[in-house]
Amino acid sequence: MRQVATDAGPRMSEVKEKPLLTSLTAALEPAGKPKGKRELTKLNNREAILNSAREVFAELGYGATTVRDVIRKTGLASGTFYNYFKSKEEVFEAIMDDGMRRIRPRLKADRIRSRNFEEFIRNAYATYFDYLATDKHIFRMIRGNQTWFRVRMDTPEILAGLEEIREYIDEDIRDGNLPPVDSEYLMAAVVGIATEIGDRMILREEIDPKAAAQFATSLVLKGFEALPLKVTGKK
Numbered sequence: 162m163r164q165v166a167t168d169a170g171p172r173m174s175e176v177k178e179k180p181l182l183t184s185l186t187a188a189l190e191p192a193g194k195p196k197g198k199r200e201l202t203k204l205n206n207r208e209a210i211l212n213s214a215r216e217v218f219a220e221l222g223y224g225a226t227t228v229r230d231v232i233r234k235t236g237l238a239s240g241t242f243y244n245y246f247k248s249k250e251e252v253f254e255a256i257m258d259d260g261m262r263r264i265r266p267r268l269k270a271d272r273i274r275s276r277n278f279e280e281f282i283r284n285a286y287a288t289y290f291d292y293l294a295t296d297k298h299i300f301r302m303i304r305g306n307q308t309w310f311r312v313r314m315d316t317p318e319i320l321a322g323l324e325e326i327r328e329y330i331d332e333d334i335r336d337g338n339l340p341p342v343d344s345e346y347l348m349a350a351v352v353g354i355a356t357e358i359g360d361r362m363i364l365r366e367e368i369d370p371k372a373a374a375q376f377a378t379s380l381v382l383k384g385f386e387a388l389p390l391k392v393t394g395k396k
Contacts, residue, residue, distance in 0.1 A: 207245050209235045211259065214252045219301035223253060258318035260299055264292050265322050278333040279382055286355060286377045290370035293359050303363050323352060351381055 213234035217226050228249050232242050246252045267288050275281035293299060327348040333339040354377050362373045 206237060206241055209237060210242060210245055210252065211256055214249070215256060215298050215302055218253065218256075219298075223249075254316045256302070258316045261316070261318040261322045264289065265318075265325070267292070268322070268325070272329055277338045278330070281329060281333075282351065282381055283374070283378045286374040287370070289355050290359060290362060290373040290377075293363060294368045294370040300363060303360065323348060326351065354380060 210231065214226075214231045217230045217234050221230060226249060228242065229239075231249065231252065232239050235242070246255070268285050271284035271288055272281055275284050293303065327344050330339065330342075330344040330347055334341055334344065358373050358377050362368055362370065
């Protein structure tokens with residue numbers, strides 16, 4: 162008999178769809194600055210391609226998806242697609258960067274409100290797993306493309322996000338909140354744990370971001386000896 166957490170998160174069918182943020186161009190646009198018709202058209206076309214690609218990658222999987230599938234979903238001309246992206250690989254990388262771009266401000270906020278490394282790890286893991294569980298777009302993308310999500314960790318935005326985490330660790334070492342450990346290794350361990358646990362959380366029938374965050378936090382801060390015992394069902 163399967164044990165189900167009473168405070169578990171949503172099932173896949175219950176994941177709420179959140180509105181996607183605009184592209185990096187829009188995010189960097191100064192507030193109140195009017196956009197010309199051409200700029201709006203370019204922005205809308207790029208977003209149409211990315212939104213369509215998210216749906217197609219989730220439905221067909223990255224490997225089976227072709228550029229033609231994405232173009233067909235957008236309703237745009239094929240020439241328009243190639244004005245923005247050279248291949249489906251570039252589209253996928255742009256989607257990965259968009260995801261990191263959306264979560265980085267939340268992680269920065271976690272860092273600001275955290276008094277030490279322990280609080281930051283606890284808050285950051287809670288933020289990350291909640292993001293995976295409640296954002297329908299990233300949720301469906303991961304479920305359909307786990308292999309590619311694991312290997313595509315070298316996009317500019319992701320690399321910048323990883324560097325920020327390493328800098329947070331270095332800062333705590335300088336302040337005496339952490340022993341002088343290898344910050345690069347620790348950053349890799351923190352991110353690797355989040356990635357692997359997140360992948361497996363998404364595949365579960367009952368999605369429990371709180372339990373995932375607690376497990377990951379305990380593992381990082383105290384090692385496996387501090388992990389809660391897994392409760393098995395009894396017949």
